[in-house]
Amino acid sequence: MKRIESRLKELSKVNQKAFVGYIVAGDPDLETSLDLMHLSVESGIDILEIGVPFTDPIAEGPTIQQAHDRSLENDTNLQKIVDLVGRFREKDSDTPIILMGYINNFLMYKDLINSSDELGVDGVLVVDIPGELSLKDYGIDNKDLDIISLVSPTTSKERIQRIAKNSSGFIYYVTLRGVTGSSNLDGNEIEQNIQYIKSISTTPVMAGFGIKTKDDAKLLSSFSDGIVIGSSIVELIHKNSENKDFHEVSDYISTMKDAIR
Amino acid sequence: MKENLPDQDGFFGEYGGKFVPETLMFALDELEQTYKTLKDNNDFNAEFHRDLAEFVGRPSPLYFAKRLTEHYSTASIWLKREDLNHTGAHKINNTVGQILLAKYMGKKRIIAETGAGQHGVATATVAARLGLDCHIYMGSEDVRRQSLNVYRMKLLGAKVHEVNSGSATLKDALNEALRDWVTNIEDTYYIIGSVTGPHPYPMIVRDFNAVVGYELIEQSQESFGRMPDSIIACVGGGSNAMGIFYPFIKMNDVELIGVEAAGKGIETGEHAAPLNDGTPGVLHGAKSYLMQDENGQVKGTASISAGLDYPGVGPEHSWLKDIKRAKYVAVSDDEVMKAFHMVNRMEGILPALETAHAFAYLDELMPQMSKEQHIVINVSGRGDKDLNSVVEIEGIKL
Ligand SMILES: Cc1ncc(COP(=O)(O)O)c(C=O)c1O
Numbered sequence: 303m304k305r306i307e308s309r310l311k312e313l314s315k316v317n318q319k320a321f322v323g324y325i326v327a328g329d330p331d332l333e334t335s336l337d338l339m340h341l342s343v344e345s346g347i348d349i350l351e352i353g354v355p356f357t358d359p360i361a362e363g364p365t366i367q368q369a370h371d372r373s374l375e376n377d378t379n380l381q382k383i384v385d386l387v388g389r390f391r392e393k394d395s396d397t398p399i400i401l402m403g404y405i406n407n408f409l410m411y412k413d414l415i416n417s418s419d420e421l422g423v424d425g426v427l428v429v430d431i432p433g434e435l436s437l438k439d440y441g442i443d444n445k446d447l448d449i450i451s452l453v454s455p456t457t458s459k460e461r462i463q464r465i466a467k468n469s470s471g472f473i474y475y476v477t478l479r480g481v482t483g484s485s486n487l488d489g490n491e492i493e494q495n496i497q498y499i500k501s502i503s504t505t506p507v508m509a510g511f512g513i514k515t516k517d518d519a520k521l522l523s524s525f526s527d528g529i530v531i532g533s534s535i536v537e538l539i540h541k542n543s544e545n546k547d548f549h550e551v552s553d554y555i556s557t558m559k560d561a562i563r
Numbered sequence: 564m565k566e567n568l569p570d571q572d573g574f575f576g577e578y579g580g581k582f583v584p585e586t587l588m589f590a591l592d593e594l595e596q597t598y599k600t601l602k603d604n605n606d607f608n609a610e611f612h613r614d615l616a617e618f619v620g621r622p623s624p625l626y627f628a629k630r631l632t633e634h635y636s637t638a639s640i641w642l643k644r645e646d647l648n649h650t651g652a653h654k655i656n657n658t659v660g661q662i663l664l665a666k667y668m669g670k671k672r673i674i675a676e677t678g679a680g681q682h683g684v685a686t687a688t689v690a691a692r693l694g695l696d697c698h699i700y701m702g703s704e705d706v707r708r709q710s711l712n713v714y715r716m717k718l719l720g721a722k723v724h725e726v727n728s729g730s731a732t733l734k735d736a737l738n739e740a741l742r743d744w745v746t747n748i749e750d751t752y753y754i755i756g757s758v759t760g761p762h763p764y765p766m767i768v769r770d771f772n773a774v775v776g777y778e779l780i781e782q783s784q785e786s787f788g789r790m791p792d793s794i795i796a797c798v799g800g801g802s803n804a805m806g807i808f809y810p811f812i813k814m815n816d817v818e819l820i821g822v823e824a825a826g827k828g829i830e831t832g833e834h835a836a837p838l839n840d841g842t843p844g845v846l847h848g849a850k851s852y853l854m855q856d857e858n859g860q861v862k863g864t865a866s867i868s869a870g871l872d873y874p875g876v877g878p879e880h881s882w883l884k885d886i887k888r889a890k891y892v893a894v895s896d897d898e899v900m901k902a903f904h905m906v907n908r909m910e911g912i913l914p915a916l917e918t919a920h921a922f923a924y925l926d927e928l929m930p931q932m933s934k935e936q937h938i939v940i941n942v943s944g945r946g947d948k949d950l951n952s953v954v955e956i957e958g959i960k961l
Contacts, residue, residue, distance in 0.1 A: 357729065357861040358846060360741045361584040367728060379858040405582055406845045410859035430582045430845070456589035456748055479586055480746040 305398040305424045306448050306471040309348055310506050310527065319562045320528025322508055323347035323535055323555060324402065326355055326369040328378030330543040332386050338539060338548065339390050343397050345552040346559030351427070351530065354383060354403030361429045363483030365533040369540065380411040387422040400425040400450060400471075405440070412441045425450050425471045433465035452476050453499060455491055466503035473505050474530065477522065478512045483533035487512050493525045516561040523562035531558060568879070573762020576885060578878035581761040583848045586745045590753075595763040597668050602770070607663065614659045615774060618692075619649045621656075623775070625782035625939070630909040635929035638792065638936035642912070643779055643807065645943050652915065652944030653772060653803040654685040658754055660771030662689040665752035672751040673697045676740040678705055678733035678799070679870030679917065680712025681944055682756030687721035697721040700739040702732040705869045712948050730863050733799075733873045737847050757800025758877030761848030765805075765877050772806025779939060780810055787937050793818040793928070796941035797920040798838070798891065799870050801877035803943035812888060820928070821880060822920045824866035825893035833865035837876050838884050838891040851878040867896040867956065868916035868949075894923040900956065902926075903946070915944035916952065 313320050323342050327335050339350055355370035355378055387399055405428050408415060425448035428437065433451030448471030453462055456479065466473060477492050478484055492509060499507050509522040510530025523529050538551045568575045581591055601607040615621040628640040645653040665673060673690045677683030683699040690697035699716055703725045706713050716723050729735040744753045758765045783791055794811060796804035798821040811817045826834035834840065837852040844853035846861055854862040854874035866872040883889035899916060902923035906914050914922060921940050932938065954961060
């Protein structure tokens with residue numbers, strides 16, 4: 303069984319929701335990213351979403367944009383990120399890893415992404431390709447990879463059906479109209495839309511964008527299969543990058559994990 | 564040649580498409596449906612053409628550049644005077660059209676990005692006319708270079724948002740406008756400023772600017788009894804070029820020449836010429852030629868002209884390049900400054916620095932032409948906005 307599927311099955315067997323955590327590879331540097339990946343898992347993250355930095359990340363708010371910029375200062379690229387995942391796998395062969403980024407970077411590394419079973423990566427989430435399109439048509443084709451698609455509050459029912467057919471691993475429900483790190487969650491709308499997705503598809507649904515507090519996490523996990531948190535973690539990493547003491551990151555992750563139990 | 568491009572998915576050959584975050588898909592579909600219905604609607608077209616005539620002042624003249632022609636003493640040089648439009652550039656053709664789409668769609672809030680500020684001014688102008696709330700995104704570097712236009716937008720009641728992220732130029736302003744749109748998707752209409760961005764924008768902006776090419780067909784017939792031999796236009800995103808090229812694409816005898824910004828020289832890497840020195844990639848929702856590195860990161864650009872200082876280009880130009888229907892060349896900042904002075908002195912016309920790129924190619928083109936031929940330059944805009952920059956570049960104290 304693929305790592306994402308088996309991790310989500312384990313969690314649901316014990317009636318638990320999944321915690322997907324996002325960090326940007328190479329912020330503050332790749333060595334530290336490796337430590338942060340392990341630390342996140344120890345603190346309660348179930349699935350790691352690794353941000354691939356891009357010069358023009360149009361779906362990101364300022365917090366994650368700046369993390370992309372910092373990472374690019376270190377010349378982070380997809381090859382180095384795949385190497386990072388390889389090193390992570392030396393100690394952790396279970397935690398699923400998703401690469402999240404923009405189509406232009408993936409297109410430049412098609413061969414790498416298509417190459418292997420030893421990639422160590424379990425899924426890709428390309429932010430700027432419509433979910434009903436197939437990455438295959440753009441030359442990205444690796445049957446071992448889950449393709450995670452986004453559904454948003456403005457996605458029509460008809461498109462949700464097409465997107466659901468195309469997705470594996472999980473469907474990522476974008477909980478607000480806006481960029482990452484915004485704050486205008488509408489609980490009722492989110493609940494209705496996730497219920498609709500679940501009525502037409504058996505693929506698990508994660509809710510993400512704009513989740514910051516325990517209350518957000520608790521509410522959204524009550525009608526989804528799990529939550530995704532990005533900006534808050536990225537901000538705490540940056541805040542502590544100078545002295546590299548990340549216990550605030552670890553405390554935050556544990557608190558949020560507790561909130562969705 | 565294939566007709567009626569883009570195809571239904573928004574592609575010109577392999578270029579174009581809709582590479583955007585999911586939230587925007589709904590708005591793009593809504594826009595596409597609206598445009599499809601209105602495009603052939605008589606009332607809509609009557610209103611568009613009335614605005615072009617009475618508010619913009621169309622048709623713009625086709626003017627014989629007598630002294631330039633004598634200077635090169637080969638082909639006759641004709642100027643399509645978009646600089647005489649209200650607000651001083653071709654950009655108004657597009658904004659007059661798109662604001663009508665916004666009106667028909669009932670949108671109350673208008674956003675746009677701008678580089679040189681011409682598109683920002685053209686957008687603020689049409690928004691003021693309809694009393695709509697208007698927000699313009701502009702890189703802080705461009706705010707500095709084009710301060711007169713910034714003030715002009717404010718006079719028109721627009722709010723100008725300075726963008727400091729990335730290189731703080733046009734591409735970053737576009738990023739910020741897209742982020743605003745994702746956030747305010749339901750009540751906001753995004754008036755994009757060139758034939759760039761996701762489908763249906765490259766098609767819509769081209770169609771609204773194509774009035775320039777259609778007028779030129781008639782005016783050429785009247786002025787010299789046939790179609791031009793060559794048409795030259797500067798290319799930033801490519802809207803003035805696409806507007807004048809489009810009606811001529813099927814006339815294979817008419818040579819189409821787009822002039823990009825070579826900045827400090829193509830060989831220095833410091834330029835803004837993706838069609839001359841770029842590779843296919845995806846930026847701002849469309850696949851097209853792009854200035855990018857081997858990791859797929861977008862490279863910085865350099866050009867004397869804010870309106871051409873953009874690492875991408877409209878997808879239809881990429882297609883025209885690949886099928887060899889149009890030719891794309893580049894001229895350096897130095898050549899542009901020389902042409903800028905030449906046009907002032909010889910024709911009494913103050914061209915925008917963007918437009919001066921088209922004139923700068925004459926040195927290379929004219930010796931290859933012959934006396935009985937006719938060429939047309941699209942004078943995309945006037946240069947009042949650039950006087951501060953020119954003064955600074957030449958180290959003059961006013
Ligand atoms: C006068 C003028 N010409 C040309 C351009 C470049 O845009 P495009 O290539 O879309 O015509 C601009 C953009 O600001 C402009 O102001």
